Amino acid sequence: MVKLTTHDRAAALAAGLDAFWQWGFHGTSMKDLERATGMHPGSIYAAFGSKRGFYVAALDRYTEDVLADLRRHASEAASPIEGLAGFVEAVALDEDRSARSCMLVKTLLEHGEGDETLRRSAESGIAAIETEIGNNLRRAQQRGEASASLEVEHAARRIQLNIMGLRSFACRPGANESVALMAHDIASEIRKLKQVPS
Amino acid sequence: MVKLTTHDRAAALAAGLDAFWQWGFHGTSMKDLERATGMHPGSIYAAFGSKRGFYVAALDRYTEDVLADLRRHASEAASPIEGLAGFVEAVALDEDRSARSCMLVKTLLEHGEGDETLRRSAESGIAAIETEIGNNLRRAQQRGEASASLEVEHAARRIQLNIMGLRSFACRPGANESVALMAHDIASEIRKLKQVPS
DNA sequence: TTGCATCTTGAGCAATCACTCAAGCATTCC
DNA sequence: GGAATGCTTGAGTGATTGCTCAAGATGCAA
Numbered sequence: 336m337v338k339l340t341t342h343d344r345a346a347a348l349a350a351g352l353d354a355f356w357q358w359g360f361h362g363t364s365m366k367d368l369e370r371a372t373g374m375h376p377g378s379i380y381a382a383f384g385s386k387r388g389f390y391v392a393a394l395d396r397y398t399e400d401v402l403a404d405l406r407r408h409a410s411e412a413a414s415p416i417e418g419l420a421g422f423v424e425a426v427a428l429d430e431d432r433s434a435r436s437c438m439l440v441k442t443l444l445e446h447g448e449g450d451e452t453l454r455r456s457a458e459s460g461i462a463a464i465e466t467e468i469g470n471n472l473r474r475a476q477q478r479g480e481a482s483a484s485l486e487v488e489h490a491a492r493r494i495q496l497n498i499m500g501l502r503s504f505a506c507r508p509g510a511n512e513s514v515a516l517m518a519h520d521i522a523s524e525i526r527k528l529k530q531v532p533s
Numbered sequence: 534m535v536k537l538t539t540h541d542r543a544a545a546l547a548a549g550l551d552a553f554w555q556w557g558f559h560g561t562s563m564k565d566l567e568r569a570t571g572m573h574p575g576s577i578y579a580a581f582g583s584k585r586g587f588y589v590a591a592l593d594r595y596t597e598d599v600l601a602d603l604r605r606h607a608s609e610a611a612s613p614i615e616g617l618a619g620f621v622e623a624v625a626l627d628e629d630r631s632a633r634s635c636m637l638v639k640t641l642l643e644h645g646e647g648d649e650t651l652r653r654s655a656e657s658g659i660a661a662i663e664t665e666i667g668n669n670l671r672r673a674q675q676r677g678e679a680s681a682s683l684e685v686e687h688a689a690r691r692i693q694l695n696i697m698g699l700r701s702f703a704c705r706p707g708a709n710e711s712v713a714l715m716a717h718d719i720a721s722e723i724r725k726l727k728q729v730p731s
Numbered sequence: 732t733t734g735c736a737t738c739t740t741g742a743g744c745a746a747t748c749a750c751t752c753a754a755g756c757a758t759t760c761c
Numbered sequence: 762g763g764a765a766t767g768c769t770t771g772a773g774t775g776a777t778t779g780c781t782c783a784a785g786a787t788g789c790a791a
Binding site for chain 1: 555652694696698705714
């Protein structure tokens with residue numbers, strides 16, 4: 336591993352992530368990555384070790400981006416549950432990325448059987464996001480926004496399943512309008528958690 | 534295109550589907566397909582034209598399998614909505630395939646950008662399944678099982694999004710128990726469509 | 732048995748794959 | 762200025778990719 340000086344490591348990761356996101360791991364060649372990053376093969380290997388190492392680093396960056404996005408929505412919204420609902424609704428609004436699946440799901444499906452390293456890398460990212468969703472729900476409970484009897488982990492998993500489905504659904508050619516509808520549906524299901532049962 | 538005699542075309546498709554399902558389009562080499570089908574390269578090209586042609590044929594077969602499964606559940610269940618609910622619950626029970634994503638979603642995500650042929654092939658399969666779900670809902674309306682005011686296409690899309698999410702979720706390593714829980718959740722959401730509003 | 736048509740075979744094609752490494756270059760230190 | 766250090770470079774590695782096609786095997790009719 337070598338510290339990038341001339342070529343900024345963060346920029347390389349962003350460019351690499353973009354390429355992998357478009358074409359997947361097997362569909363992206365080192366030539367593609369050279370073009371995308373503007374780096375030469377030697378530099379890529381010096382910085383990331385291997386194509387797989389590059390992919391894992393890009394995937395980690397993706398996970399951090401999603402977590403940051405989630406926290407941003409949580410902090411800017413009126414309440415934790417509104418934060419989650421807003422996060423889901425934003426999927427339909429992000430023009431650049433709305434037609435792209437969740438990179439973690441993409442990884443999981445591409446390497447469903449086989450590459451254990453990438454699979455585990457994806458799983459840990461998914462688990463981190465699930466935990467963050469759970470944290471928001473717990474915060475909602477503390478505020479009295481959600482029922483204390485809510486099974487947080489179960490609800491968090493259900494929300495994440497919805498997001499996974501939504502982002503996969505969004506890859507369908509020409510699905511823009513219905514993605515917005517579905518996102519709204521899911522958001523209002525999340526808002527139903529506000530109602531505290533007796 | 535040549536009629537397979539020695540090598541049964543259906544068996545070749547099943548074996549090819551299995552390989553593509555495990556490793557994806559780019560992750561499966563012709564060598565892998567030769568091993569999986571027991572065919573020699575020349576025969577594969579005579580029968581399917583190209584690797585892509587083989588993939589499309591296998592994907593079509595997959596779609597037909599899913600549709601047949603959906604219809605089987607519909608005909609064996611007590612009612613159309615029970616048929617849909619049972620179809621979803623069965624995802625968690627199928628031991629062989631429960632750890633596998635929906636092949637159509639896998640195709641959509643792998644070729645999200647790029648291969649238009651495969652993308653369109655996946656989209657038409659997804660649309661066919663959505664239509665079949667819609668047919669079941671319409672049948673439920675005719676029987677008075679579901680409200681006449683139910684927006685069939687919207688509900689069908691929502692159900693399919695849930696199934697997409699569920700099957701992706703099922704790829705997570707060691708998710709078996711929670712997949713069953715999620716499947717049950719989704720099934721009971723489908724059953725709520727039974728309640729006819731005033 | 733012979734002649735013809737069809738099917739099967741697998742060695743081999745050019746292209747591409749992930750990856751390496753010796754040489755060139757720039758910078759930094761004394 | 763000169764030596765040392767370490768990053769950058771890209772031609773080149775052997776392996777593998779999707780795919781072809783001439784030659785051999787096979788079946789059938791006469």
